[in-house]
Amino acid sequence: MVLARVRRMEEELRPDMSSSSSNSKFSSTTISPTQNVSEDEYEESRPPYLHAMLAGGLGGTIGDMLMHSLDTVKTRQQGDPHLPPKYTSMGTSYWTIMRQEGVGRGLYGGWLPAFIGSFGGTLIFFGCYEGSKRYLIDTAGVAPSVAYFSSGFVADLAASPLYVPTEVLKTRLQLQGRWNNPYFTSGYNYRSTYHALRTIIRTEGLREMFSGYKATLFRDLPFSALQFAFYEQEQKWAKEWAGPGKDIGLAAEILTGATAGGMAGVITCPMDVVKTRVQTELDPEVAAKAREERARKKAAAAGGGAGSGGTTSAKPPPDPHASPHRPTNPTTTTTTTTKNQKLPISTSSPSTTLKQHGQVPLDTESVIKALRIIYRTEGLAGWFRGVGPRGVWTSIQSGTMLLVYQKLVKWFEVHPLIGGEGGDGVRGYV
Secondary structure (H helix, E strand, O other), X not given: OHHHHHHHHHHHHHHHHHOOHHHHOOOOOOOOOOOOOOHHHHOOOOOOHHHHHHHHHHHHHHHHHHOHHHHHHHHHHHHXXXXXXXXXXHHHHHHHHHHHHOHHHHHOOOHHHHHHHHHHHHHHHHHHXXXXXXXXXXXXXXXXXXXXXXXXXXXXXXXXXXXXXXXXXHHHHHHHOOOOOOOOOOOOOOOOHHHHHHHHHHHHOHHHHHOOHHHHHHHHHHHHHHHHHHHHHHHHHHHHHHOOOOOOOHHHHHHHHHHHHHHHHHHOHHHHHHHHHHXXXXXXXXXXXXXXXXXXHHXXXXXXXXXXXXXXXOOOOOOOOOOOOOOOOHHHXXXXXXXXXXXXXXXXXXXXXXXXXXXXXXXXOOHHHHHHHHHHHHOHHHHOOOHHHHHHHHHHHHHHHHHHHHHHHHHHHHOOOOOOOOOHHHOOOO
């Protein structure tokens, strides 16, 4: 059996070596999988580093931008500071945000830092993923299945210094919604991405831009490792199913990417909840100062409008038990309520302490401790807040990213950016 297979491979390779490069690129006689695709045969076809980086960067950015609105819904569900939560089911949350706040500053709040982090992060990710995968398989002799998993860890770690600060900006702008949002009090009131960056650095320090760095790694490292381990294995199965020399087809390309991302997203949801809360929790001292400053401005504005600053400045603060979303007299006080209640935190809790994100502030950088706090106060459901939109988001985003990646890699083979005819000259270790 083995000798017969070797002879068949020699007969297939002999005419291919004498043919032109245009007839040899990605032909079934050289790199197409046999009915039983071995790990080595699956690894024979490799895009150049530059092609992999550009294809991954564009694919990741397209996927992230396409699903950014659903990511906003997930962030609102996980980081909602109100009791009871304002955002519950995925469908009603999506419709509520779109109806009250619009698309640009509501559902697509924080799109600019998301765009920057997505393109730069995936560019670095795919370059490091291909490099570490090839080193582990070819030089270190590691089994391909282990190399896929390990390379996902390494690549995400390499990209994290870029995408974590953009993740902080994105998450806060998503939680805030539009400027001076009368429908949702989250603790943030940034005019733009630049204003958010400047305000965070000035009031909380540069270190705050890396807030939740550990929690982000706890989420993204296993996510990337699982995603690409699932994807590479599913691609191998799909090639076996399609048969020798046949393309797996568009449906299988989408399905392998979507299921890999969806499963990885659901499994890592508890770490995503911790990451969101750590990055969006306000420092109590900063929140108190912001509340005092805003109260002074509100009192001064009220005094100027009434013409008697002395009497209106002594106006008592709003009832902490009153919900900022349900004024007591909606027919006469709706406008006043939405304009005046610009507090840095929610006042819907009967407690006057700075309790954010539902039940209790995490107030810790330890992911394990944060998971314990959430489980103790909210149960298992707290670990999986927003699991619906996260599962859908990671599934569609991953399917889109990996589909675009595969299509662009094939396009680059025909239109190579560097060297070679038809892409053959640059395939492999470039």
